[in-house]
Amino acid sequence: MTTEAAKLYIAFHGRVIEHLGIDMYQSPVAAIAELVSNSWDADAKTVAVKLPPSLTRDSEIVITDTGEGMSLQQCQDRYLKVGYNRRKDRQSEFTAGGRPVMGRKGIGKFAGFGIADLVVVETVSKDTGERTVFQLDVARLTGEADGYASETLLDVEVVEYSGPDESMRSKHGTTIHLRNLTLKKRPNSDHFRVSMARRFLLMERADEFKVTVDGKAIANEEDVEKIQFSFPADYTEKETPAGLSIDDGWGIEKLSNGEKIRWQFHFYREPIHEDELAGISIFSHHKLSQRPFLFNLSGGLGAQQGTSYLSGRIEADFIDDQEKDLISTERQRINWESDAALPLASWGQERVQTLLRIWKDRRAESKVQAMNARIEPFSQRLGKLERHERRIVDRALTSLAKIAVISDEQFEDLANAILSAWEGGRLRDLIDDLGRTSEMDADALVGILLESKAMNALHAAERVKIQLNLIEGLEERIKNRELENAVRDYIADNPWMISPEWDTFKVEKSLANLMKMVGASSLDTLDGWKGRVDLVLCSGHQLLVIEFMRPGVTADWDHVGRFERYIFSLREAVIANRGGDFTSVTGLMVADNLSRPAGFTEKLSGLRRQGMDATDWPGLLSKAKSQWKDYFDILFDRAPGDGRMQALASSDVDSSNPES
Template sequence: MSIAVPHLEIRFRGRVIEHLGIDMYQSPVAAIAELVSNSWDADSRKVDVTLPGKIGTNAQIVISDDGEGMTLAQCQNRYLNVGYDRRKDRGNDRTSEGRPMMGRKGIGKFAGFGIARFVTIETVSKETGERTVFRLDATQLIEDADSYAESQPLTVEVLEYDEPNEGRKEQHGTIITLSDLSLKVTPNAAQFRTSMARRFLLMERADEFQVNVNGEPISDSEDVEKIEFSFPADYTDDQLPEGVIVEDGWGIESLSNGSKVRWRFVFYKEPIGEEELTGISVFSHHKLAQRPFLFNLSGGFGGQQGTSYLSGRVEADFLDEQKRDLISTERQRVNWEMEASQPLLEWGQARVKSLLRIWQSLRSKAKVDAMRKRMTPFSVRLGKLEKPERKVVEKALTSIARITSLNDDQFGELAEAMLTAWEGGRLRGLIDDLSEADTMDADALVKILAESRVMSALHAAEHVKSQLNLIAGLEERIKRRELENEVRDYIAENPWLVSPRWETFRVERSVKALVDEVAKEAYGEYWDARMDLVLSSGNQLLVVEFMRPGLKLDWDHLNRYERYVYKLQLATLARYSEFRSVSGLLVADKIEKATDVLAKIDDMRPRDMDATDWAGLLGRAKKQWEDYFDILFARAPEDARMQSLAGPTSGDAS
């Protein structure tokens, strides 16, 4: 029987709900992951997430669990208490059944507002059998508390209340319904399961906590058949680091501060190509604390090519057990500047570097073994060479075999080209150098060899110098404020001018209609003032937006741009299966130097949204090409032609 009950209320300062929900959790996976975390903390055994079959006016997302539920008083004192610290209230960081708590800040319950206007909560208390149903309206919470200074309670609509009942205790749990959704694209259930699995480490506890999406459990995202090496399982006895205990394929060891970590790193047979999987994810209390990264390594280490093959997970519960919170609110990154997190950062850097070297050695061995088999057709020709010559050629082939980015076909072609060149008396000096290249940087060799089989350092340096000259020419055009279609088209034809890593990108026209559609929706009245360049390479899509000359990039521009790229990422992944990664770059004349603007740009970069001015963009590109030229120059510093190339760069971009 339903009875009248006193109203509930929520008290907070100003538009805090907007920032805790709408601004932080605009991804459905991120928002729902927070609600699943609350179910874990409520000692649920099972959570069911139901996604809509189609986005529309009546579409809903429902998250139901069989946790301990809440009494009416707990709804008021816990759920509607913004920032409620369950750990402090309980006096420890464990749930009633002894689970390590995932929640800490008391704000994840508002994550639903990132994707919905209404959040309806139906909860039955395991303790009393009380049943309470109430609804939160984001519009009311934001508009009725429009000031940042006021702290007035707001009435919360209670839809139903049933008093304590012993028989109802068995129905304990909570159902959260998200309605009036802001999503424009229907979530793909299969992709959703995979993304959810990557936010939690729960597979080994599936018997006590199962998460289902549309009736099917989330599953481990690893494709075992695609994995080539797994560590620590694939360590040899002499490679296993001191202090590492191997248990069920995972490594367990202590950091320099005494904290324990549990880890497993794998290398795939082919480059991964998925942002959610490439790199090392850090988990604390079974929940994602740091999105995949490489422990802030910036380069200059052996086996660096292997980073695109590397994926891994680290369990570091101590991060979530510090007095000071080390994990960002939306649980995407750890504050690595803090003293408490430094031991893990240092350990991770050392472990990644070590495993990349091992990976490089293993891949090289596989290449050498394959080379030996492929050498059979060349055995007669090699046998005709004098023994010292044969030794030089074989060693040169071994050096090339260490270049992990070359596939078998490319290696076979290079081997044929090198043997033919040697027989013809050509390039013997370079082949002799290659035979001694045990320590030569593999990436440098790739740049020299991949484009035209065997290429001299001088020719490569000439190519780099021409790129630098063209960048200088582009800088001159920028100074002359030629920032309209001509410069955009110029970059479209030569994307490598802005960054060497864009050498493989080309103009992509197949998504123009979608880009225009999303831009018009995201920018509204500002749409006609935009100028986009859309590039693609493989499964990657890059959208470069050029701001009008004279405009200074400010907070409002960034907000519109962030919304535009986010919408484009969702729409592209939903409509175009060939593109799995969508990045954005915003280029302006100048950037407002306000602290919040610069911080906003830094926050956007991990989500594949970058913003810069022309000076910064071209400066970075020039530095990368200059560094490569220095490497080439060091190989022939006495050569007069190389010394001539090292002279001043001229700006010719006509």
């Protein structure tokens, strides 16, 4: 037989293509998963999915398997026969290779039309070596140009055909090209692999079936580090259900109707935000039959917030073995109204409710243990409290630990905030109430979080007000000529006065030690040096060199030039001493007055761009006050409606009492 003589036809109304392909498989993962299922049933050892690098007119998705392939007649009898039921027609629940058959409805072959308008099938038969290539065009099959196709037999275009060939039998397999793609965006390969793996329970149990996407294997690998509790493995002896056995981390149980299931549930450390992971998935014969759900439970659940942490899988082959098909056409959901499915639904509801209660207790226990481990840094502060106060704060922290939705990081922040609030004499009634509360609803928790946010902002704002008052006090000292050593020492103890960003700086008192650290012994030979650095502050790897001019002296070109040489020389020493403690040097020179000859202002601007500043006292303090006021405004915006914050904004804080 030649290509010209080869004939094929399809026997159905064209509208069926829309119902079975276009309407039901618009997700690329769902569509290709159906084609992968066909490869499993064809005893393929490998399936390779190749996604296009980009979406263009010529882009295609290619699925290649090493299955048994089809002869020309099998293409007609199996592939082009709508509703072909492999199990019934071959009178076996297993493939020739001994695999449980996935296919049942005989319509998954049309899933490709959900994401492509043209499907090209190339297949080589393992039995005969025949090679057949045919294509299905959705526009022609549905008769879009002239209304729906209604012929009893609709010709299918055979692109190529070659008869039986013994030498071709070893090249058996099927390749499907999905062309004229209707996708809005290219699927991400990594996400595609994960989503594909979650539609099967194959990868961990079928050594001779490997699926790759763009050359990388898909696998049902859990994010182990993200899982906090895993059941049935984490059951205690007392919690273990009667009749449960465990095999490689999976629970095995019999339902009330005698059917056997395998299951595994995980609780993650953080809420799950992926639809394909959140909830319980059910598989039949390794293939997804129910998308993640919670057995239709709603409301009244103990520890209901735990549902957002729960992910699980159940293997229930009997669901797909019923005489009446219980699985929806697109294999997304089970008919839970059927008598055969009711025992599984009942088991699932009871198991989810029980595990949620266990999770709540286990999560609280874990929080308390974490609290005990983290409380140690606060022990010194707790030790300063009266005994009855310690009991109240301890109770509050324990109650807080029982709120399962709080992450470890949030718990640590809130625990610290509670201690700070108690020490500051704030929120004592609220903290006492928190300690006496065995259960806490979301509204109460939100109230605590909002109050903590306002409290922290208020504490910081009070400190900023104190800083501003102290700066004003320094201005008075400057006016009274309380220079030079007293002011220098004052700034050394309070570097934040120069700028809020210098709050972490500390004084480096030993000039000799500084020279040693930066390897700058050669500075002693620099003209005019003579150890003339007035103050050096350090933070991390940064040095800040400050020079205070003598009272009454106006800084001019000579002073600025000498100061610039100091900083440049220190920087050279730091660069040369690569193994030293410091990597950067900045400088600040403060004088009573600045000279203003032509070009001097431009010189100062250039210095600032290079990390050196020369200013007078009014300029320094004015800039510091401006920065601290900006910081106060930011804090005020965090709790603008708080009466305490409003009162603080309209009044001065006593700088002599930082705790006021």
